[in-house]
Amino acid sequence: MSESFRYRVAVRALCDFTAREGDLDHRFTPSPSAREGIAGHALVASRRGEGYEAEVPLSGCYAGLVVSGRADGYDPVANRLEEVKTHRGDLSRMAANHRALHWAQVRVYGALLCAERDLESVSLSLVYLEIATGRETLLTEEWTASELSEFFVSQCRHFLAWAERESGHREQRDDALRHLAFPHAGFRPGQRELAEGVYKAAATRRCLLTQAPTGIGKTIGTLFPLLTAMPRQGLDRMAFLTMKTPGRRLALDALARLGAGRYDNVAKHETTVLPLRVLELVARSKACEHPDKACHGEACPLAAGFYDRLPAAREAAVSRGWLDREALREVAVEHAICPYYLGQELARWCDVTVGDVNHYFDAGAMLHGLAQANGWRLAVLVDEAHNLVERARGMYSAxxxxxxxxxxxxxxxPALRRPLGRLVRQWQTLVREACQPSGGEEESQERPVYRVLDGLPDKLVGSLQQTAASITDHLSEHPAGTDPELQELLFEVLAFCRLADTFGQHSLCDLARHGRGHAVLGIRNLVPADFLAPRFAAAHSTVLFSATLSPGHYHRDLLGLPENTVWQEVASPFTANQLDVRIRDDISTRLRDRAASVAPVVAELSRQYRASPGHYLAFFSSFAYLEAVLERFRETQPAIPAWSQCRGMTEADRDAFLARFQPGGQGIGFAVLGGAFAEGIDLPGDRLIGAFIATLGLPPFDSFNEALKARLQERFGRGDEYAYRIPGLIKVVQAAGRVIRGPQDRGTLVLMDDRFARRDIQASLPAWWQVALRRRYGS
Structure with missing residues (x-):
């Protein structure tokens, strides 16, 4: 082995690789959140005596392998090194292999400490802190420095062959990426500008907001420059994050065009494959082979002996390199282990991860956790980033x-009746007090009521915390035959309480009563910036791209982007003569005018269709409005084919809707603005020749949105703009973007609402549109 060989690994990653064995077991759950874990570590440190050292940085080297990390605490007076683990419930429920992993970690830290401080021996303690009660359980061992050194060497030797392989892979990967060629003869108009902006963002460690039009190839235009930046900027990993499944597919297709693929194809003389490990992450519900079974060895055959079979599966997976959903499942089935948790493991070892935005931005995001634990220089690409505000609000709401x-x-x-009874009474009190009219007379219990509360209902939150502790204790004592709904309630209560701990001006608490005994209490995030800002700060560079990111200040403010974030707008390659944009400013689609608008909207649909037959999409503000127009349309225009989006469509239903748009066909598809067919679908050429938008896209003027407006006004001074106008127009421009998909496309866009004629609204529409007013459908 070369003495110059250097590979760095975190203590946790080393022990995860060398010390895990036996079954996959998630019965000792739910584990505390990251925030609760940090608070628990601080609590333990505060209880220790003077001179106690918390967060002790340690590192050491064996045969060119550099191992580093931070020990939780060291008491030099007692000569005791501590590893703190937070938990919930009965500690005896913890699986033995979890405990073995914890001991391995503290022993490695002990070896590093003894070597660094020239100690002859040390006491090693596992400190288990029960998060609900604050009770500590200490398990202690005495070790000599020589014993710990032997243990450390054994772990390093176990890992060294893998480390050498990883180091070799990194060299091959970086060398290939230095010579990576763009896979097409040239860049499309605007695509080079986009690529240059992405590369500069990575080179300067900045965030980039880039608005680039549909049709220029944004996916490959962002992936290519960031891949070429990886060796030059020392990037360890890249994440391509999407909002929906089709976005993942587009990213995987682009990576394949860039040369990524199965390594073993080289042996078959099919092609030369870029040495780039690509992993697709999917939701647990979609990856699970046994959805009717619990995730532990006694219930699921793919969990039994998971860690014993993991090394061979991991070896087979990285030898392939290309690990989309199908390939990952093939490896998992071959080695009889869970495909979902195999994917979680491989996220540690793959160069590019393609997944959902939740994998980096939500509270317990795996990719963010791995990047922090391993010190990765991680670059992040976020596709369709105009959706991130709403998606992030959902991540931090409960x-x-x-x-x-x-x-x-x-x-x-019996053991849970008393705590649940207290919770029931607190619910009743809250509903009675919150829903009482200002006059003092209680409202009808059957009448729907919505209230934004002044703050958190502290008594109910306290009762929720007590209930969570009681349910956790019960599940600890009765792990078999657990009521799934009871466990689901526990997860919901814990999620709610975690958000309650961080409640502030970024969120509000509301209560919606739908009838007697049916109320919903919510914590709704309004400004995700406070939660997302640390995620942007932790990444080496983040690029957010979409066709609708204007105005930039809206996304900077609400997402918490750094002040040095760069705004880039790529000029559209399309011209005004490709899209005939007309405004019907004699139609109002406001709620009060909606019934009167049905007839002129139907007349406009039929007039345009008869003038230029083909495929159209018509977008409406709600299903109720859509159904009213569709009913009148079918009554008066039975010869024109029409089909409609419906509530609760399955994936097969959505595919059938889109299948109607065949080349050379004719008809009008009715859809809801902001829904499944308003963005992310591609109907080029004559599969779609026009769109009608019968709404300004504004969110409803209800109590929630008015509270949102007030909060955004208070914080940013742009309440109406941020709560209503910008989100609405983003939906409009996204829907309109379905019409022109390439340089050869031609089409028509009819905007039906008088407010589209306002100057401030038109100033927010794409600059390349040339808008004409049409005040009467016959003019």
């Missing part, structure tokens, strides 16, 4: 349903 609590209280085991 709600509880009174009906579930009432139902479980009636069927609860």
């Amino acid at each position: 709600e509880l349903d009174q009906r579930r609590v009432n139902r479980l209280h009636r069927s609860a085991p």
Whole structure:
């Protein structure tokens, strides 16, 4: 082995590789959140005596392998090194292989400490802190420095062959990426400008907001420059994050065009494959082979002996290199292990991860956790980034349903009846007080009521915390035969309480009563910036791209992007003569005018269709409005084919809707603005020749949105703009973008609402549009 060989690994990653064995077991759950873990570590440190050292940085080297990390705490007086682990419930439920992993970590830290401080021996302690009660359990061992050194060497030797392979892979990968060629003869108009902006963002460690039009090839235009930047900027990993499944497919197709693929294809003389490990992450529900079984060895055959079979599966997976959903499942089935958790493991070892935005931005995001734990220089690409504001709001929101609590209280085991009973009474008190009219007379229990509360209902939150502790204890004592709904309530309560701990001006608390005994309590995030800002700061560079990211200040403010974030707008390659844009400013689609608008909207649809037959999409603000127009349209225009988006469409239903748009066909598809067919679909050529948009896209003027407006006004001074106008126009421009998909496309866009004629609205529309007013459908 070369003495110059250098490979760095974190203590946790080393032990995860060398010390895990036996079954996959998630019964000792739910684990505390990252925030609760940090608070727990701080609590333990605060209880120790003077001179106690917290977060002790340690590192050491064996045969060119550099191992480093931070030990949780060291007491020099007692000569005791501590590894702190937070947990919930009965500690005896912890699987033995979890405990073995914890001991391995503290022993490696002990070896590093003894070597660094020239100690002859040390006490090693595992400190288990029960997060609900604050109770500590200490397990202690005495070790000599020589014993710990032997243990450290054994772990390093176990890992060294893999480390050498990883180092060799990194060299091959970086060398190939230095010579990576663009896969087409030339760049499309605007694509080079986009690529240059992405590369500069990586080179300067900045965030980039780039608005680039549909049709220029944004996916490959962002992947290519960032891949070429990886060796030059020392990037360890890249994440391509999407909002929907089709976005993942586009990214994987682009990576394949750039040369990524199965390594073993080289042996078959099919092609020369770029030495780039690509992993597709999918949701657990879609990857699970046994959805009817629990995730532990006694229930699921793919969890039994998972860690014993993992090394061979991991070896086979990285030998392939290309690990989309199908390939990952093939490896998992071949080695009889869970494909979902195999994917979680391989996220440690793959160069490019393609997944959902939740994998980096939500509270317990795996990719963010791995990057932090391993010190990665991670670059992030976010596709369709105009959706990130709403997606992030959802990540940091939670709600509880009174009906579930009432139902479980009636069927609860004896040990839970008292805490659930207290919770039921707190619910009743909250609903009674929150829903009482200002005059003092209680409203009808059957009448729907919505209230934005002044703050958190502290008494109910306290009761929720007590209930969570009681349910956790019960599940600890009765792990078999657990009521799934009881466990689901526990997860919901814990999620709610975690957000309650961080409640502030970025969120509000509301109560919606739908009838007697049916109220929903929610914590709704309004400004995700406070949660997302640390994620942007942690990444080496983040590029957010979409066709609709204007105005830039809206996304900077609401997402918490750094002040040095760069704004880039790529000029559209399309020209005004490709899209005939007309405004019907004699039509109002406001709620009060909606019934009167049906007839002129139907007349405009039929007039345009008869003037230029082909495929069209017509977008409306709601299903109710859509259905009213569709009914009148079918009555008056039976000869024109029409089909409609419906509530709760399955994936097969959505595919059938889009299948109607065949080349050379004719008809009008009715859809809801902001829904499944308003963005992310591609109908080039004559598969779609026009669109009608009968709404300004504004969110409803209800109590929630008015509260959102007030909060955004208070924080940014742009309440109406941020709560209503910008989100609405983003939906409009996205839907309109379905019409022109390439340089040869021609089409028509009809905007039906008088507000589209306002100067401030037209100033927010794409600059390449040339808008004409059409005040009467016959003019």
